[in-house]
Amino acid sequence: MTLRTLIVDDEPLARDGVRMHLAGEPDVEVVGEAGDGARAVEAIRALRPDLVFLDVQMPEMDGLQVVEQVGAARMPAVIFATAYHQHAVRAFELHAVDYLLKPVTGDRLRGALGRARLRLASRGEEVLAARLQALLEDFRALRERAAGVPEPAPARRFAAWISVAGRTSTQLVRVEDVDWFEAEGNYVRLHVGKGSHLIRSTLRAMEEQLDPAAFIRIHRSTIVNVNRIREIQPWFGGDYIAMLHDGRQLRVSRSHREQLLRPVF
Numbered sequence: 204m205t206l207r208t209l210i211v212d213d214e215p216l217a218r219d220g221v222r223m224h225l226a227g228e229p230d231v232e233v234v235g236e237a238g239d240g241a242r243a244v245e246a247i248r249a250l251r252p253d254l255v256f257l258d259v260q261m262p263e264m265d266g267l268q269v270v271e272q273v274g275a276a277r278m279p280a281v282i283f284a285t286a287y288h289q290h291a292v293r294a295f296e297l298h299a300v301d302y303l304l305k306p307v308t309g310d311r312l313r314g315a316l317g318r319a320r321l322r323l324a325s326r327g328e329e330v331l332a333a334r335l336q337a338l339l340e341d342f343r344a345l346r347e348r349a350a351g352v353p354e355p356a357p358a359r360r361f362a363a364w365i366s367v368a369g370r371t372s373t374q375l376v377r378v379e380d381v382d383w384f385e386a387e388g389n390y391v392r393l394h395v396g397k398g399s400h401l402i403r404s405t406l407r408a409m410e411e412q413l414d415p416a417a418f419i420r421i422h423r424s425t426i427v428n429v430n431r432i433r434e435i436q437p438w439f440g441g442d443y444i445a446m447l448h449d450g451r452q453l454r455v456s457r458s459h460r461e462q463l464l465r466p467v468f
Contacts, residue, residue: 206320209250210236211243211266212258212284216412217305220364221256221284223375224312231316240264244272252279254319256303259285267342275335280323282315286360300334306363362412365393367400376400379417382431383453384409386424419463421445421455435463 208231212218218236225231234250237243240261247255247269255278259266266285270278283295283302295302301315322331365381367374376393385392386406393400410418410426420426433448435455443455445463455463 204230204320204324206231206254206316206323207234207250207252208232208254208256209234209243209246209252209279210256211238211240211246211261211269212256213238213261214258214360216362216364216366217258217284217307219366219373219375220307221312223364224307224309225316228313228316230320240266240269240272243269247273247279253323254280254282256282256284259283259302267339270335271339275339276332278332278335280319280331281335282319295338300338305360361414365400365402367393367402374400378413379428379430382428382447382449382451384418384426419459421453421459421463423456423459425453427453429463 206228208225210218210221210225210233212221215238218238222233222236225233231254234252235246237246241264243255243257243266244264246252257266257269264272266283270281281300283300284305284307285295285302286305301318303311303315362378364375365378367376376395380395382394382396384406385394387401389403389405390401391404391406391409393402406420406424406426410420413426417429418426419429427445427447431447431449432445434446436444436446438444438454441457441460443460443463445453445455447453
């Protein structure tokens, strides 16, 4: 049995990550992707996939509204991806509807995929529809109780993967593996170990996607992974040098040194 699968997430990097994890599953065929709720509804109706990886938090139409639009009885098997607060996670668990917490890991995804296979093999469509309908009703009640009360902002999500396009394929590079980012005109070079990759972007755009607790701008042309810094040494004119664990040296400009040198408690 081949699982015809649709990936729905408003973040391209998140879709890339799920697709990469699914690449090692011989019985899974990714038949499409969607970056918003409206396109997800169209794709589910047109492609009729067996399984949907569905992001809960999307602008304009979220994942639960996608289920409402399609109808719980007409939905394929669903694995929700969420960064929601604990009350929402308890709702998924209560109704035995599978979910993945972001950032998605390979082990958790494979576990959810295994359960989806078992449910599809047992032809439990009616059971799944009932669970989805109960989940929707639970969330409607949560929304009604929260009416007039500002909903807490979801935790900010930072990039976990970077897509590097090649001539014949696209490589996914884990952000945590990057030693430093270097601006090169309209491009950014990712330094990873002894190699490097060039992507079309600006350093400012890249900085907005990075976790500031792990990546700090030390120069107008450099963002460094602080976990790679061994020590910082004074240099000329108020500048500093960041010594990496592999011996390489990066200049820390005077205008950016305070962020790197400030004490952390």
